[in-house]
Amino acid sequence: MNVRIRKYSWQLAPADVRTIRQAVFVEEQRVPPELEWDDTDEIADHYLMVLPDNTPVGVGRLFSTLEETAHIGRMAILSAHRGKGFGEVLLRHLVSEAAGQFSELQLSAQEHAIPFYQRSGFHVCSDLYDDAGIPHVDMRCLAPELVSDAFGTRPTPMLLGEDQDAWLFDSESNMVGLMDSVAGQARQRLWLYDRLLDHDLYDRLRFRELISSLARRHRLSDVRLLIHDDKPLVKRRHQIVELMRRLPSRMELRLVNDDYPVEDQPFLLADREGVVYRHDFYKPEGFAKFADSGRVKLLAESFQRMWDAGRGSLELRELPL
Structure with a gap:
């Protein structure tokens, strides 16, 4: 897929990062602004996906609070670009970025997106809970380096009861x-x-x-x-x-x-x-x-x-x- 994904600190992130999150989370999903914009933005790396002509497509962020664990969050693809595989490309880029540094990746997934994350090596590790009025579950990947090396070869890597390959x-x-x-x-x-x-x-x-x-x-x-x-x-x-x-x-x-x-x-x-x-x-x-x-x-x-x-x-x- 012909896209570019660039990494920024919050201080140097272009306006597109904020614009996409505002459009998807605040306006589309009705997440209260005080929940969307948090202190974590200051310590996270922010990723912006663009087309060859620099048209913005989606964003995500990656941060760590523990030595061996990183968190993926605020993943959003603009509505005009959904259903084309951009989200998967962005998620796998974040996993690969973190794989060499961290032995565990965590994220909070909206309930309907569970299969999307399972295709990239994450499994559910919590009961269902409410976050900003939307049902969520916690998910994690406990072998990100192995998972990232296997992208594209297994439909649901390391998912118990599903991944049949050795x-x-x-x-x-x-x-x-x-x-x-x-x-x-x-x-x-x-x-x-x-x-x-x-x-x-x-x-x-x-x-x-x-x-x-x-x-x-x-x-x-x-x-x-x-x-x-x-x-x-x-x-x-x-x-x-x-x-x-x-x-x-x-x-x-x-x-x-x-x-x-x-x-x-x-x-x-x-x-x-x-x-x-x-x-x-x-x-x-x-x-x-x-x-x-x-x-x-x-x-x-x-x-x-x-x-x-x-x-x-x-x-x-x-x-x-």
Whole structure:
């Protein structure tokens, strides 16, 4: 598509940026001006999309309040240019701009626009809420670099239950992004099998927050951790242990019984569709799939057998509060 997208600070942004937002949000969607114009404009990068003859088409903004997280917002395409793919081009440009710097992207989406954002790697992560009289949901992308590299090749990248293609990984950063993307979309069940709960992998703030959010969601939440060795948990006082103590009815850890057959490869299962599978306990190599109910069913059956034969951790039980 023959367009140009230029980046500006708020102080140097041309009048077109304000004009487009005024036309789309304030005049067309009846957003109160005091809500549209906020302090965030001062700290955000503003993007203006224009045609080859400099005709303005649309705008968006990108800002960060946390080291690893960026926010996309105020995306607007003028009515005369809608339905032509300009919005998707602008969104993917913003994702690609942020991908190298941030490991998480967030945005607030109007309810009718959810499929639009899903096509660019975002998934819903909140209940419906009202913003300026318009129904919204929060959405996020937890692996923006991988998603941006795959633009144009997958209809709904990393969407649980929809994206049927495998995502291969051979580095810890890619594995972490995929693991978070799978775990972050679980609605009820998250089952993890590994040699141990490696601190760098499983004691990260984001992963703990994803697990905590799932465990607290409702009384049927089911988070199970099945490992071979619990000594590192005690030695370094793993924060996941604290989480289990606060949510004992929603989270449980067991040790495998080596007298029974056990799997040679670690895996993570989310609901009945998502899987992250490693080829080796000691290497970040494997694949993730977001819609593979057949494989997940087989691995869940294996997990259940190991779980039933497993035992609780005496080490954790004896750990002082």
